Amino acid sequence: MSDDTTVRKILQDSGDTWAVVGLSNNTARAAYGVARVLQRAGKRVVPVHPKAETVLGEPGYATLADIPFAVDVVDVFVNSALAGAVADQAVAKGAKAVWFQLDVIDQEAYARTTAAGLDMVMDRCPAIELPRL
Template sequence: MGDRFADRNVIKRLLEESRTWAFVGLADNPTRTVYDQARLLQGRGKRIVPVHPSAETVLGERGYATLAEVPGPVDVVGVYRRSEFAGEVVDEAIAAGAKAVWLPLDVVDEAAAQRALDAGLDVVMDRCPGVEWALRR
């Protein structure tokens, strides 16, 4: 995979210019990595949208059971599911009209990432938004 899905310019643009991040897998559980990442980005001015089958409110934001239910545009879909489920989420992000998908550390699905690229989305894979936020220049 190398750095094919870790373009520094794409990472910087997504972190600096995006407004709305839908976090698939985000529930009201502060012990999960997705909760930490959503809180971090929310603290830096991003609107976060929890997407989880339970559709619960998280960090003060209304949750939705699926990406298709999220109203309004989504800039970035954070795919906080295991790799074997990532492709389905990426396909939902494409169908929902998202502008980008971000697969965090250890979530890798190269075929899904290529589908997203082919559909015109930006893709970041196997990178942590929090770490990248600290590294951006």
């Protein structure tokens, strides 16, 4: 489901605007650390969280639909039970790819998302994958 070719394509070729769903100013959360790594790699990180906080210098939005510009990749830091709905929202938003973080797995969401033409990775972390490229 998450082959190295797809990982590389998303990280290198899918675009530089990443919506990070679940990103807040809580520096102890994995989403914050991963977002910093993505920024250092040249990605624009867009926080998506119900609080719609500004995080790492980028204004936040409560939902993907609230973002007033195109998003290339949707990086998902919510539990597996909620992740499928986020993947569906990413398809509706017109994203090119969806990335489910470590331990976030939803086979049905994967099938729907890839059937819609998006690339998708599950149960991996871009902060771990970037140095491997």
